[in-house]
Amino acid sequence: MNIRFIGAVKGVTGSCHLIEFGDKRLLLDCGMFQGKDDELNYQELPFNPADIDYMVLSHSHIDHSGRIPLLVKKGFHGTIYCSRPTYDLCEIMLLDSAHIQEMETEWANRKAMRAGRPLIEPLYTQDDAKRSFKYFKPVLYEQIVNADENLTLRFNDAGHVLGSSIIEMWIKEGQDTVKIVYSGDIGMKEKPILNDPAVIESADYVIMEATYGNRLHEHIEKREKELLNIILKTVLRGGTVIIPSFAVGRTQEIIYELNKYYDSHKDLDEIQLSFLRNIPVYIDxxxxxxxxxxxxxxxxxxxxxxxxxxxxxxxxLIFANLHFTQNADESKQLNFSDEPKIIISSSGMCDAGRIKHHLKHNLWKKNNSIIFVGYQAEGTLGRRILDGAKKVKILGEEISVNAEVYNVEGFSGHADKNGLINWLMNFKKKPVKLFIVHGEYQAKADFAAEVEKVLGIECIIPEYDEVYEIKANNMVEEVGIEKPAADGTLAEEQFCILIRELKSLKALFEHTLKQLEDSLGSQPVSAAKCNSINNILLDLESDIVNLSMLIGK
Ligand SMILES: [Zn+2]
Incomplete structure (x- = not known):
């Protein structure tokens, strides 16, 4: 059994690791390289996609999922396991990514034709993206999934973006079972909307991200206050606030925080609050x-x-002054008006999408503010602005950076050094080795030194295309249940957990029943909604009957 590291080893993008066991091949993510590395997407894949049996997809971000349609185009026909929200998000994100590929190729080809150069093909098309959806197999958090007799998986909430997962993999080769944990991207605790990263207690080997392996985030309570202060200061002087944001995750978190702030308004007086409530927020x-x-x-x-x-x-995720622009025209109109406003647009690192237009029209005005709320990879436009460039080139034009530039870090999707170390401290037995990926070199090296000092776990920072042999260490217990009683029965503690789960389900069920009664009594319900409710109820009924049968046995 071995692991081969073929992405997110020189930086944070292009996540892709290959585990080979028996005659099977399991890919962990297949993300797009972004920023300075994006030409790597066009290199020949270092494996034959048709030979891959399974993929475990940690989350929907393009630097983890973005090359899936390319794999399918090149012959992949295995099963892609991921959480349900990851699948739902991939459906829209991979189509969007394909659309960007097509548009950029068209643009490059128009230039190539004028220059008499040969034409190029897009990395993949929207049809390739659509074809890839049939290979997805969504699973639930904490569900034990037997992919085959030698591979068992369990997805756990990583708290990084909706659907993000830390994946436990029990891999059997001959008589030996090895447990590998792939962290995907680990979220920060107390992020808006999302649960904290799940605690994992055992593994032989861990493959782990270290994006912020040598940095500490500012205290997260400050983030909303800081964000709102910058917004208030800017709109009060008649300026526009531009927030380059990942369309998925960060944007919803900011909507959520703004909504919460308008609700609680602890440190604003009524005049400031009513002014702020009238400032339009455009999700462009x-x-x-x-x-x-x-x-x-x-x-x-x-x-x-x-x-x-x-x-x-x-x-x-809804409040009165929140508007979603409907089309490109509406988006352009935003830059023709001088009203103070907040524009949240993507891409988060400013490399593509409508944000480029908004930056072109707003960066040069000193009344305005640009607020970065996410990681800016080396080589991206966002990083250049954040690093203090006085002038930047956007859409072929040189633009002065006169607007105020802020970095509100508390919104990071990634745990900081302490968050990562604390997550590792949950392991009851130390993993034999920790492979550190997904970080710039210094972050990984500093994190490795810290882990070795604090936890005494051997760390490896793999280089591109390095292969490591994985051996069974007889460290981890049976799949799923970490500590079965000697006779194989359920420990009392675990039995209590099941009872608690059932009770909380019962409470939820009663609440939903009341909601349904109230809603049916007060407003007409469409036939479509009735059908959807009925379908979910049928599924529920079947699950409850199965549960009761299983318990009765
Ligand atoms: Zn991510």
């Missing part, structure tokens, strides 16, 4: 609008606070 990204819908469809994985909003009948 078709992808962000679609992603917000996906969030609303997957409220089952929201954290307690966000669920409480919903239980009260208050949608935390």
């Amino acid at each position: 990204s078709p992808l962000a609008a679609k992603a917000t819908e996906v969030f609303q469809r997957n409220a089952g994985v929201f954290d307690k606070e966000a669920r409480e909003y919903l239980m009260r009948g208050d949608n935390p």
